[in-house]
Amino acid sequence: MGQPETAPRSATGEMPHAGVFEPWNDPAESPLIRFRNVTKRFGEFTAIDDLTLDIYEREFFALLGPSGCGKTTMMRMLAGFEAPTEGVIELSGQDIAPIPPNKRAVNMMFQSYALFPHLSVWENIAFGLRRDRMPKRDLEARVEEMLRLTRLDQFARRKPHQISGGQRQRVALARSLAKAPKLLLLDEPLGALDKKLRQDTQFELMDIQEKTGTTFVIVTHDQEEAMTVASRVAVMDNGRIIQADTPARIYESPSSVYVADFIGDVNIIQGRATPDGDEAYRVDWAQGQTPLTASSATRFEPGQACHLAIRPEKVTISSDRPADAANAVQGKVHDIAYLGNLSTYHVELPGGVIIKAQTANTRRLSRRSYTWEDTVWLSWTATAGVLLAG
C-alpha cells in the first residue's frame, strides 16, 4: 500500500512532523463536525453509545468496523435521515438536528450509486444544481467541470444503464460533489467494484478529495481500503469508537486487543507483566520458558495480566538461535501459507501457542528454507510488540 506523492498526509510516517496535515493535533483548529455525547437508540437497541468525536476540515475520515457496529447509523445521522436520541451533532459549530437532509451542506454517495435511471449522466449531475435554481450558464459550467474531474466527458449523454460499473461509480461521485458540499459521505463507495478497479479508484478518490478540498467521511468494512484512503481511521464496535487515529498509529500502536486484532494480522501472547526498568517489562507467558521482553508506555503493575501483540511481519524465522535477539522462542512449523509475494509460517510453540511469522519472498522460490515439522527459531526485538491490557 503506497501513498501518492501529492498527498500531504502523515499516514506514511509513524512520527508526526511539522508541515503535515494533522489538524486534530492543532489546538487552534476547530472541527468541522463534532459529535458530542451522541446516543442513538432504536427501541431497545442502542446503535450509537455516548459517542464523542471531532472531524476536521479537509480530512478523509474512515469509519471502520464489523456490520452492526453503528457506522452506517452515524452516517445516516450526518445525512439527516436519522436524528440522535441524545446528544448533539454540530456542523461548523451549528447543531444540525433541526436541518432536514435537503437543506444541509452535506451530500452522500450511496452504495448502490442511486443514479436516476431516466436521466442522462449530464442530467444526473445537474439534478442538485437545478434544485438550487442555479443560472443556466453557471450550471452548465459546473456540470462540465464535474465531468472533467471524473473523466466522464464522453459519456455525458448516456443513460446510467449504458455505462459500466466503474463509470457509474464516477457519475455518483460527480453528482454528490456537484453542489460543492462541505461534507461528503461515502457509504461503501467501492463495494461493487472488483478488486483491481477498486484499488485504482481508491487513489482516484484521494486525488479528487485533494483537489476539491472537501471533507470526506467514508464507511467501509474493508480495512485495507480504510488504511489506504484515510487520514484518520475510527475503529468501531458496538456503537462505540474504540480508537480513532492515523492508519499508521492504528496499525503500530493499537490501543486494545480488539483494534490490534481487527486491523491486519496479529499474534497475541497472553502472560503476566513485571516491570524491568524504564518502560520495559518482562512477560512470563509459559511455564519453563524464558520470559519475553517488551516495552510499553502504559504502566503495568507487577504480575498484571497482559497481552503481547506482535505483527507477523515483525517476527523473524531462522533455523539457528539468533545470537543477539531480545526475544527468541523455538517451535515447530505447523503450516505454511504461500501468497506469492509473502509466505506466512504458522509455528507451534511448546504449550500449543501458534505464532505467525511472515517473510517476503524476495527471490523466486526454487526451494523453501523451511518445511512442515521443521524445528525453527522465531525472534523479534524488544520494541516490536505492543503490550496491551485487554
Next chain:
Amino acid sequence: MAAATQDSAVRTGRVTRMLIYLVLLLFALFYMLPLYVMLVNSVKPLDEITGGGMMSLPAQWTLEPWLKAWSTAQIGVQPTGLRPYFWNSISMVVPAVAISTVLGALNGYVLTKWRFRGDTILFGLMLFACFIPFQIVLIPMAAVLGTLGLAGSTAGLVLVHVVYGVGFTTLYFRNYYAVFPTELVRAAQIDGAGFFQIFWRILLPSSGPIAVVSVIWQFTNIWNDFLFGASFASGDGAPMTVALNNLVQSSTGVKEYNVHFAGAILAALPTLLVYIVAGRYFVRGLMAGSVKG
C-alpha cells in the same frame, strides 16, 4: 416449422394444429357475434330488422340510425340525441380519473417512502373500502352530497367516483412504489429535492406502466357505471349510461332497434378506444405491480 416448434411449449403435429386453430376460430366467431349483430343492425333501416332479417347484412346501407342516436333521438324533454349526455360523461370521467390517479400515486408515494406510525393500518382501511358494495353507500352518499350542495351535479359524481376509486389506485401505486429503490429517493432528497419535487422528478417518470393500469381501470369503471349516475345525476346532467337506458327503455312509440344499437356502440366506443391505445401497457403494468410486490 422448426422455429415454430422451438417457441411452443408443447410439440404438436400439423393435423392437431389445424384442429386447434379451427376450434379457436369458431370460438372467436362466437364471441364476435354480439358485436356483429350490433354493427349490422345499426346500419340498416328499421323495417329490415322488424321484417325478420336480424342476422343478415343490410340490403340498404344507411348511417341514419347513428345520426339519430347521436343528435335527434328523444331522450329527455328535448330531442337532443346522446350528444349532450356523452359530454356529461366526458366531463365526469376525465377529472374523476385524473384526480383519483394522482391521489393514488401520492398515497402510494407516502405509504412507501414517507412511512409513519400506523401506515399499514391506514392502507388496510383503504383496501377495505374497495370491498364495500355500491348499494350500501347510496343513502349516506346522497346525504353527504346534499350537505355539500353537490347533489345532482357532475361535480358530485366526480367526488363519488374519486372516493370509490382511490382505494384501487392507492393499491396499484403502493405495490408499484414498494419495489422502487428508496436510495433514489434519499439521493434526490440529499441533492436538495423536496417532497413534491421527488415525486414529480423521480417517481412519476418511472410510473408509466402503473399509471396506464390505473387510468384504464378507472376509466372503464367510471364510464360504465350506471348506479351512481342514475342515483346522483338527474335529467340533463345524466351520464351516457343513464341516457342510453332512457333511450332504449322509452315506453312510447316504435322501438327503433337500429337507433338503439347505434347508441349502444357509441356508449361503448370510448372504453374500446382506451383499451386499444393503452391496452398493451395494461398487462405489463399489472405484472410489474404484482410479481415483484
